[in-house]
Amino acid sequence: MDYIPLSPFMRPMTLAHLRGVPPAEAPAPDRTANKWAILRDLSKAQAAFGITERDLTVLQGLLSFCPETELATGKDMVVFPSNKTICERLNGMPCSTMRRHLARLVEAGLLIRRDSPNGKRYMRRLGPERVAFGFDLSPLLRRATEITQTADAVREAETRLQHLREVVSLMRRDLAALAEFGEDLFPGLGLWDQLRDRAALTARALRRKLTLDDLAQQKRDLETLLDAARQQIDGVDAAEMDTTDARNEQHQQRSQIDSLDLEQGMESGTECGVSSAGESDVTEDRPRPSLPLRLVLAACPSLRTFYPQEIRHWHHLHDAACKLRAFMGISPAAWNEAQRHMGPEQAAITVAAILERVAEIRSPGGYLRALTAKAAAGHFSSSPMIMALCNRPQAA
Secondary structure, three states, rough: OOOOOOOOOOOOOHHHHHHOOOOOOOOOOOOOOHHHHHHHHHOOHHHHHOOHHHHHHHHHHHHHHOOOOOOOOOOEEEEEHHHHHHHHOOOOOOOOHHHHHHOOOOOHHOOOOOOOOOOOOEEEEOEEEEEEEEEOOOOHOOHHHHHHHHHHHHHEEEEEHHHHHHHHHHHHHHHHHHHHHHHHOOOOHHHHHHHHHHHHHHHOOOOOOHHHHHHHHHHHHHHHHHHHHHHHHHHHHHHHHOOHHHHHHHHHHHHHHHHHOOOOOOOOEEEOOOOOOOOEOOOOOOOOOOOOHHHHHOOOOOOOOHHOOOOOOHHHHHHHHHHHHHHHOOOHHHHHHHHHHOOOOHHHHHHHHHHHHHOOOOOHHHHHHHHHHHOOOOOOOOOHHHHHHHHHHHOO
């Protein structure tokens, strides 16, 4: 057709009609997009485009009149069903409702009206040329990249929100468990009531749809209380370990080189987080354990059977894990990777928890590698493992 109309039939001209004008430069000739994939992405990103699920239902009905699954440059993408036919395709939607949703799609720039001189929708041929008046779906192809990128951003935000919600839920559970554990050790402290109240309030808050900022604030508040509970339960020992962490860890890791039975054919040439040059191979910004050391020892009584020395500090637990991992069939490479991604303390807690269930785990080394992969992706915490062990009858 020599001329593409812009104005609708017997309706006022709006900016939406002008925005629907295709750019002067033609898009790439090989540009294609699956119409149903575009519809799925629009469904995910509907809020960003100012449309609703009912608008998408109408768009889905219009797409069903397009015989091609792939929208491609150079193909005619104008569909021309009557209002009655569209409403029948939409399971009897009232015509007035359908027209209202069509107007929203046009306003959102996802659809263009190509009205004929008399307002009717039809198609006729002028020799080899096909002339159609109706609804032009070409904006979906032109904006396919934008739609896909917006949908991906929404999915990423949902993933972050879900992950943070899971973290807050786990921290709330830890807080409630620490309140009960601390009450047994130091009865009568007001801190335990504060922890129980906060855990109950957090559980109530999680019933609602919280924003990312709300969840981040919940996480910060829970971290403060978890640290307070850990300091109270571990007492002076934990405080000393925190203030002298670098000195203790460096001395302990250096002394472990001589005491460990190094295996032949080590893949990485390191043991207990120390490289062949004697430098630490563990990241400096590793996360600290959120659980008190006493709770870990209470949940993992098997440590006392296989490691008779007294465990009073985190570096004692780390030393025990270094010595026990060979007995459990965990290779030096798997142990070093666990320390690199989890941090020495969390890796030691994980090995202690695996030791407690070593009879149930077919391959402790393979299990540790799987947990390390989760830690590398930022989706691992040792707290649920310890809490599960605390709830077992033998851990009581």
